[in-house]
Amino acid sequence: MPPPITLLTDFGIDDAYAAVMKGVILTRDPRATLVDITHAIEPQNIRHGAFVLATAYRYFPKNTIHVAVVDPGVGGERRGIILKVAGSLFVAPDNGLLTYVIDQLNLNDDVVPDSGTEATMIRLKRGIEAVSITDPRFWRTPVSPTFHGRDVFAPVAAGLSLGLSPYEFGEKTDVLTVLPITRPQRMGPGETVGQVMHIDHFGNLVSDIRSSDLPPGPVEVYIAGCRIDGISHNYLGSGELLAILGSSGYLEISLRNGSAARYLEALVGDEVSVRAIA
Amino acid sequence: MPPPITLLTDFGIDDAYAAVMKGVILTRDPRATLVDITHAIEPQNIRHGAFVLATAYRYFPKNTIHVAVVDPGVGGERRGIILKVAGSLFVAPDNGLLTYVIDQLNLNDDVVPDSGTEATMIRLKRGIEAVSITDPRFWRTPVSPTFHGRDVFAPVAAGLSLGLSPYEFGEKTDVLTVLPITRPQRMGPGETVGQVMHIDHFGNLVSDIRSSDLPPGPVEVYIAGCRIDGISHNYLGSGELLAILGSSGYLEISLRNGSAARYLEALVGDEVSVRAIA
Amino acid sequence: MPPPITLLTDFGIDDAYAAVMKGVILTRDPRATLVDITHAIEPQNIRHGAFVLATAYRYFPKNTIHVAVVDPGVGGERRGIILKVAGSLFVAPDNGLLTYVIDQLNLNDDVVPDSGTEATMIRLKRGIEAVSITDPRFWRTPVSPTFHGRDVFAPVAAGLSLGLSPYEFGEKTDVLTVLPITRPQRMGPGETVGQVMHIDHFGNLVSDIRSSDLPPGPVEVYIAGCRIDGISHNYLGSGELLAILGSSGYLEISLRNGSAARYLEALVGDEVSVRAIA
Numbered sequence: 001m002p003p004p005i006t007l008l009t010d011f012g013i014d015d016a017y018a019a020v021m022k023g024v025i026l027t028r029d030p031r032a033t034l035v036d037i038t039h040a041i042e043p044q045n046i047r048h049g050a051f052v053l054a055t056a057y058r059y060f061p062k063n064t065i066h067v068a069v070v071d072p073g074v075g076g077e078r079r080g081i082i083l084k085v086a087g088s089l090f091v092a093p094d095n096g097l098l099t100y101v102i103d104q105l106n107l108n109d110d111v112v113p114d115s116g117t118e119a120t121m122i123r124l125k126r127g128i129e130a131v132s133i134t135d136p137r138f139w140r141t142p143v144s145p146t147f148h149g150r151d152v153f154a155p156v157a158a159g160l161s162l163g164l165s166p167y168e169f170g171e172k173t174d175v176l177t178v179l180p181i182t183r184p185q186r187m188g189p190g191e192t193v194g195q196v197m198h199i200d201h202f203g204n205l206v207s208d209i210r211s212s213d214l215p216p217g218p219v220e221v222y223i224a225g226c227r228i229d230g231i232s233h234n235y236l237g238s239g240e241l242l243a244i245l246g247s248s249g250y251l252e253i254s255l256r257n258g259s260a261a262r263y264l265e266a267l268v269g270d271e272v273s274v275r276a277i278a
Numbered sequence: 279m280p281p282p283i284t285l286l287t288d289f290g291i292d293d294a295y296a297a298v299m300k301g302v303i304l305t306r307d308p309r310a311t312l313v314d315i316t317h318a319i320e321p322q323n324i325r326h327g328a329f330v331l332a333t334a335y336r337y338f339p340k341n342t343i344h345v346a347v348v349d350p351g352v353g354g355e356r357r358g359i360i361l362k363v364a365g366s367l368f369v370a371p372d373n374g375l376l377t378y379v380i381d382q383l384n385l386n387d388d389v390v391p392d393s394g395t396e397a398t399m400i401r402l403k404r405g406i407e408a409v410s411i412t413d414p415r416f417w418r419t420p421v422s423p424t425f426h427g428r429d430v431f432a433p434v435a436a437g438l439s440l441g442l443s444p445y446e447f448g449e450k451t452d453v454l455t456v457l458p459i460t461r462p463q464r465m466g467p468g469e470t471v472g473q474v475m476h477i478d479h480f481g482n483l484v485s486d487i488r489s490s491d492l493p494p495g496p497v498e499v500y501i502a503g504c505r506i507d508g509i510s511h512n513y514l515g516s517g518e519l520l521a522i523l524g525s526s527g528y529l530e531i532s533l534r535n536g537s538a539a540r541y542l543e544a545l546v547g548d549e550v551s552v553r554a555i556a
Numbered sequence: 557m558p559p560p561i562t563l564l565t566d567f568g569i570d571d572a573y574a575a576v577m578k579g580v581i582l583t584r585d586p587r588a589t590l591v592d593i594t595h596a597i598e599p600q601n602i603r604h605g606a607f608v609l610a611t612a613y614r615y616f617p618k619n620t621i622h623v624a625v626v627d628p629g630v631g632g633e634r635r636g637i638i639l640k641v642a643g644s645l646f647v648a649p650d651n652g653l654l655t656y657v658i659d660q661l662n663l664n665d666d667v668v669p670d671s672g673t674e675a676t677m678i679r680l681k682r683g684i685e686a687v688s689i690t691d692p693r694f695w696r697t698p699v700s701p702t703f704h705g706r707d708v709f710a711p712v713a714a715g716l717s718l719g720l721s722p723y724e725f726g727e728k729t730d731v732l733t734v735l736p737i738t739r740p741q742r743m744g745p746g747e748t749v750g751q752v753m754h755i756d757h758f759g760n761l762v763s764d765i766r767s768s769d770l771p772p773g774p775v776e777v778y779i780a781g782c783r784i785d786g787i788s789h790n791y792l793g794s795g796e797l798l799a800i801l802g803s804s805g806y807l808e809i810s811l812r813n814g815s816a817a818r819y820l821e822a823l824v825g826d827e828v829s830v831r832a833i834a
Contacts, residue, residue, distance in 0.1 A: 001308055001309065003308075004301075004304055004308075006297065006301075008294075011757060012756075012757030012758075013291070013569070013592075013594055013595075013596055014594055014596040014756075014757050015594065015608060015611070015756045015757050016564075016593050016594060016608050016609075016611045016612035017756075017757070019562065019591060019592060019593040019594065019612050020611070020612055020615045022591050023560075023562075023591070023612065023615035023616035023617070023620070024615050026560055026589065026591070026616065026617050027615070027616065027617045027618075030557055030559075030560075030589075030617060031557065033304065033308075034591070035297060035300050035301070035304070035312070036291075036297060037294050037297040038291060038292055038293065038294060038297065039291075040291055040292040043757070043758050043815075044813050052293060052294050053294075055293070055294045055298070056294035056297050056298055056301065059298045059301035059302050059305070059428065060301035060304065060305065061301070061304050061305045061308060062305075064301070072791065072813055073791075073792065074790065074791065075789065075790025075791060075792065076790055076791075076792040144802075144803040145789050145790040145800075146790065146791065146800060146802055146803050147802075147803035150615065150803065200290075200292075200293045200295075201289060201290030201292050201293050201295070201321070202290075202321050233353065233423050234352065234353025234354055234423040234424065235350065235351075235352065235353060235354075235424065236351065236353065236354040244423075244424060246422075246424055247422040247424050247425035247428065257322050257350055259321075279586055279587065281586075282579075282582055282586075284575065284579075286572075291569070311582065311586075313575060313578050313579070313582070313590070314569075314575060315572050315575040316569055316570055316571065316572060316575065317569075318569055318570040330571060330572050331572075333571070333572045333576070334572035334575050334576055334579065337576045337579035337580050337583070337706065338579035338582065338583065339579070339582050339583045339586060340583075342579070478568075478570075478571045478573075479567060479568030479570050479571050479573070479599070480568075480599050511631065511701050512630065512631025512632055512701040512702065513628065513629075513630065513631060513632075513702065514629065514631065514632040522701075522702060524700075524702055525700040525702050525703035525706065535600050535628055537599075
């Protein structure tokens with residue numbers, strides 16, 4: 001029984017695009033176990049896809065193949081890549097979709113930029129296995145210039161599922177594309193300022209602040225002009241608005257039995273500040 | 279080949295939460311067949327989840343494991359439970375999510391309350407197997423106080439899929455939490471008054487009135503000030519607005535080729551009355 | 557390992573209807589591999605379902621069983637059918653849901669009408685295997701007059717998955733129902749006029765114009781009063797609005813990094829014109 005293959009795309013679930021990728025995979029490896037991570041990534045929003053992918057991959061079995069397709073540059077010069085790291089294989093366009101995976105697993109030798117909006121190439125640490133998908137032997141032909149998910153990435157994933165080495169699909173590369181990642185700033189010992197990275201289905205505001213970024217001792221959290229007293233251990237604390245270390249390890253702002261995003265009219269990029277109580 | 283594992287949650291399909299539960303299950307039992315019932319339960323709406331679960335479980339293979347997570351009390355005092363009944367295993371927070379399953383299968387010794395809004399504990403009939411999930415051996419650690427779906431319920435489901443007895447996961451209990459269930463009222467022999475329990479994807483209004491609740495002979499159905507003449511056998515009867523005994527056994531109000539909910543501006547809780555024709 | 561079973565319906569994913577079909581299938585064939593094509597077909601829109609089905613089936617493994625249920629006539633006189641063609645089995649109500657499959661595979665002996673709105677019966681070519689589902693042996697009983705997906709089509713699909721011949725389920729038929737299909741018109745050698753057939757998740761406007769319908773040489777594309785200069789090879793051409801031969805073989809109008817449908821306020825049925833440059 002081969003490891004699962006996961007799919008993350010911005011294809012939506014109204015059309016057959018995601019299903020077509022599954023059909024191509026099952027045609028080549030009928031034993032494949034397919035799991036949708038999501039197909040609701042905002043169209044062409046690579047950063048959104050990169051973030052959701054990074055919240056998911058670590059919970060899958062060893063050697064799971066993660067196929068991610070958010071691909072505004074399809075049909076152009078951007079490469080397709082395979083990245084093999086401890087326990088996971090990733091198949092994706094080389095456009096920054098693996099940014100948070102690379103950052104979390106500390107695969108980069110060069111520093112991932114923390115400002116700007118442009119994607120940049122960074123060098124990987126020695127020993128990291130990455131492959132540029134260049135060998136057309138496994139592709140469907142002719143390759144549609146608008147649907148590499150079907151004609152390139154799905155066939156490559158099926159080939160990996162069948163046990164082929166990543167090196168069968170192209171040449172080793174030691175650089176990959178990343179997007180800049182904002183980091184929370186320590187404003188002296190008593191304050192950390194971060195921002196909202198993601199808003200989830202419940203309207204929870206997921207910030208980029210981790211436990212290790214917090215000032216020591218009791219704190220207050222500020223967002224959108226609201227003050228939250230302390231960090232709660234669950235959704236049952238006093239007060240309606242809560243700050244809590246969420247299940248992905250980031251500080252989240254939640255509204256008890258409601259949507260913090262709607263209540264605060266908050267957006268991705270909004271500032272979140274944590275201050276030690278004087 | 280183990281029985282399927284179904285998932286019903288309020289997690290939505292935009293984030294990776296549901297996929298993460300699948301990853302955890304497949305890590306522990308790679309043979310698992312996973313089926314989504316839905317992830318579109320209204321956030322924190324236990325009653326909604328309880329109703330949809332009760333429309334689905336009976337159509338799955340014997341010994342199917344149904345994991346249901348609508349869990350506003352996660353991280354607090356509420357228990358996790360396993361309920362084993364003829365042909366099905368349920369894994370869920372003990373917050374009323376199994377109310378309609380318990381009621382349909384007549385598992386309760388105490389009466390399920392028919393008014394009020396508070397959840398209450400009821401005693402199960404002798405011989406019903408229910409387990410309070412208390413043994414942390416199978417949980418992921420540390421357990422996130424906000425995501426027991428990932429750290430408790432998915433691992434327990436995988437353990438059951440591997441063939442472990444429910445009693446491996448905690449101690450037998452003979453009480454479970456239920457929500458009050460409204461029942462249609464007989465207003466003398468000629469009239470039954472019920473209410474809309476659920477509005478489905480097509481805008482059909484699913485009431486709590488069953489065939490056995492109907493007055494004998496020809497009837498009229500009243501809803502939102504509209505009169506419907508008789509109960510149709512299919513969607514093809516005369517008239518635009520139809521009353522029909524739906525596929526789950528409840529009386530439904532439908533609009534031919536349209537949404538009765540939108541047409542009538544109807545809501546869950548609206549009154550539905552069936553009167554014998556004088 | 558049996559071939560996959562795909563599901564395409566207008567049931568949505570908020571209720572358990574699609575899951576119930578899966579439960580019924582897995583009860584009868586626990587080995588079944590189930591793949592959702594989509595459950596987001598517009599309610600009762602047979603043409604929409606027919607189009608999406610026709611974009612998907614060819615990418616699945618040989619002998620895949622495609623179950624399609626968009627069924628406003630459920631419970632009435634319309635037949636259920638099985639259609640077996642090179643590499644695929646279809647199970648569906650006989651209401652036009654297979655129109656584009658029949659047209660693409662050229663299964664019809666009679667001409668598929670190109671105007672009007674009514675469904676019509678057409679004769680199939682000799683040798684095409686189609687079966688009218690009339691034998692209740694495999695159905696769930698009693699059959700709900702509103703949910704043949706659960707009680708007829710799912711059981712038939714499971715039976716086919718178990719290896720039964722289509723002829724076990726009813727009698728051979730040589731006529732099937734189709735909807736009229738509009739065709740692009742050649743207005744002399746220099747112009748082709750078609751229409752928008754489908755709007756996808758990205759807001760791409762999928763027309764009914766194929767490569768072979770295009771005038772020779774350089775062209776301009778007109779839609780909603782906008783002129784598009786030439787046909788692009790990918791989404792990276794100059795200009796914001798692009799015409800491109802999409803992954804299904806039809807001419808599509810796209811907006812770079814945006815929704816052409818929203819930008820042009822376009823609807824299914826809008827005219828698309830391609831003119832040779834004078």
